[in-house]
Amino acid sequence: MSDVEKWIEPWRIDLANGETLGDSDIRELESHLREEMEHLKVLPLSDEEAFLVARHRLGDTAALEREFRKINPHGRLRQRLSWGIMGVLLYFAVITFAHAASILSVRFVLMGGWHGYGRYVGQLEGFVRIAAFVGALIALWLYARHLSRRSASRSRDATAAPTLAAAVLAVGTVAFVAVRILATQMVWRGVTIDPRMMYRYTELEFQVAASVLLAGSFIVLHRRSRREVQSQP
Amino acid sequence: MAISKDLVAASATGLILSILAEGDSYGYSIIKRVRELSGGRMEWTDGMLYPVLHRLEKQGFIGSYPARSETGRARKYYRLKKNGTKALAEHRDQWMLVHNTFQRLWENRPCLT
Numbered sequence: 001m002s003d004v005e006k007w008i009e010p011w012r013i014d015l016a017n018g019e020t021l022g023d024s025d026i027r028e029l030e031s032h033l034r035e036e037m038e039h040l041k042v043l044p045l046s047d048e049e050a051f052l053v054a055r056h057r058l059g060d061t062a063a064l065e066r067e068f069r070k071i072n073p074h075g076r077l078r079q080r081l082s083w084g085i086m087g088v089l090l091y092f093a094v095i096t097f098a099h100a101a102s103i104l105s106v107r108f109v110l111m112g113g114w115h116g117y118g119r120y121v122g123q124l125e126g127f128v129r130i131a132a133f134v135g136a137l138i139a140l141w142l143y144a145r146h147l148s149r150r151s152a153s154r155s156r157d158a159t160a161a162p163t164l165a166a167a168v169l170a171v172g173t174v175a176f177v178a179v180r181i182l183a184t185q186m187v188w189r190g191v192t193i194d195p196r197m198m199y200r201y202t203e204l205e206f207q208v209a210a211s212v213l214l215a216g217s218f219i220v221l222h223r224r225s226r227r228e229v230q231s232q233p
Numbered sequence: 234m235a236i237s238k239d240l241v242a243a244s245a246t247g248l249i250l251s252i253l254a255e256g257d258s259y260g261y262s263i264i265k266r267v268r269e270l271s272g273g274r275m276e277w278t279d280g281m282l283y284p285v286l287h288r289l290e291k292q293g294f295i296g297s298y299p300a301r302s303e304t305g306r307a308r309k310y311y312r313l314k315k316n317g318t319k320a321l322a323e324h325r326d327q328w329m330l331v332h333n334t335f336q337r338l339w340e341n342r343p344c345l346t
Contacts, residue, residue: 059280067284
């Protein structure tokens with residue numbers, strides 16, 4: 001990392017840690033900062049001095065936050081939500097992929113004429129599904145780590161929000177599946193339970209509700225901040 | 234003589250729209266132009282320009298597009314839209330009214346010599 005980057009990086013992280021400035025705002029300010037530093041090079045200043053002057057001219061972080069909040073009241077939250085929606089979509093993509101892979105693997109085994117293994121086919125389908133799901137999650141995690149290493153500030157929302165959204169969906173789904181299995185077991189043992197617990201698609205309902213909630217809050221925030229900005233002089 | 238903060242804030246919209254009426258431009262260049270035109274006496278805190286630009290963009294007065302500098306640095310250029318031209322005309326009328334009012338007041342000052 002060159003000296004210039006050594007000063008710019010913490011400044012960028014500082015801005016990104018606030019709740020207001022979005023990635024594109026920070027990029028624009030950074031471009032301005034670098035251009036100012038370049039113009040200051042004609043003066044007998046060291047790189048560090050040029051950086052300090054340029055940063056001072058841009059204004060301190062608190063003042064920038066204050067001004068940006070006026071035009072983008074829920075900027076950061078909105079960005080997180082939109083990334084969260086991406087996470088949900090990704091989650092469904094992974095699930096669908098795992099499902100398709102498991103069915104294909106069974107077909108492959110049956111087509112291969114390995115009928116002798118017929119009793120394992122059911123288990124195979126489950127294993128392939130789990131393997132595909134876990135594999136996709138690991139790949140996602142590795143990619144997130146790669147992104148956050150490349151730049152500590154820019155991709156924070158881009159990795160944390162979708163991971164969180166997907167994790168909530170995954171945990172919720174697992175919990176609902178567990179409840180369903182438990183409910184079935186209890187029926188087997190002659191325990192009477194609320195018939196609603198037996199509803200087969202409980203976890204599907206949870207997924208749909210979570211997605212609608214996420215998308216809904218995004219739209220509400222978007223419209224509200226647009227209205228707030230438009231009412232300014 | 235430095236210009237008060239309030240006055241700088243009040244004139245920002247009009248200044249930006251007028252500079253963009255001269256041609257598309259980006260943040261750093263807009264600030265440089267204001268400095269040039271005011272002989273360095275109208276000092277903005279550079280970072281305050283961007284929220285104003287973004288507000289004007291959301292209000293539909295200006296648009297933006299990405300471009301690159303000669304050295305390859307990413308820049309966000311702004312251009313005046315039709316609505317912006319209308320807004321600029323209104324701004325000009327208002328400022329001219331203020332200007333004329335002051336002028337009349339100060340011209341009518343009794344001559345003391």
